[in-house]
Amino acid sequence: MTTLTSSNYRVFATRPEQQNESWVLRLRSLSYLAVDTPMLAIVPVAEPKHLQAIRDTILRLDQFYALIFVSQNAVNYGFEWIDQFWSEFPAGLSCFAVGSKTEQCLRDCLDAIYPAFAAPLVSGGEAMTSEALLNVEALLGVESKKIAIFRGLGGRTKLQDSLTSRGALVEHCELYHRTCPAEMSQQLSEFGVCIESDIFPLFSGETLENFHNILVRQSLPEWQSVQLVVPGERVAKYAQALGFKRIKVALNASEPSMLNALSECTNRV
CATH class of the missing domain: 3.40.50.10090 (Rossmann fold)
Known part of the structure; x- marks a missing residue:
């Protein structure tokens, strides 16, 4: 089997715009193909x-x-x-x-x-x-x-x-x-979603809900199988209830914890 490195994975940076720029830079510094797609807006x-x-x-x-x-x-x-x-x-x-x-x-x-x-x-x-x-x-x-x-x-x-x-x-x-960013649906359509190599770190239940709603609205085939990284068991249970199957649980919503969980996803063979 082929071993995928971090550079083979596309990681969607989904934090609110106020925090997403530094998150994107941090992901790219670790050689991830980071996609800037805020999935939560703070107004x-x-x-x-x-x-x-x-x-x-x-x-x-x-x-x-x-x-x-x-x-x-x-x-x-x-x-x-x-x-x-x-x-x-x-x-x-x-x-x-x-x-x-x-x-x-x-x-x-x-x-x-x-x-x-x-x-x-x-x-x-x-x-x-x-x-x-x-x-x-x-x-x-x-x-x-x-x-x-x-x-x-x-x-x-x-x-x-x-x-x-x-x-x-x-x-x-x-x-x-x-709220859900107005451009989120269009961005996701333009970038597309690859079940095998895309990863979605979602820092909150609200972000998870926005992502789920867009996937359902766009009728993405096998959307339940996209790889999620979520902060804690409470959000993980919510993801399961929504129908997601591949859920990696981070200790909490801090960037180091989410990166640790992301690393565990990308180190798989």
């Missing part, structure tokens, strides 16, 4: 009711015990708002991040905008899950404490449900929404 909210809800939360920032940021997008969009209304970061306010990458993004924003900020930052570490963050000591005793979760519209309610069950007063600050 800031624009409806007046959503903008007013964000403003109301930001103006009350000093009333909260903690802010939780679920993603790098939540950090970036969140601090665009915070910077508008707070010349100094509220004293005593703790910040938490879901995962080490979001934690680093949070540190970078604080260093750039509020260099005097000295409170510790806490994350769920390499696990990059809400479940891991909920195990940190500072979020165990939160009865009657106000917590704001910075995130996109919709999504999982695990953090809110768990913290509310511990007695916390939780509200969401929803800054953006996720």
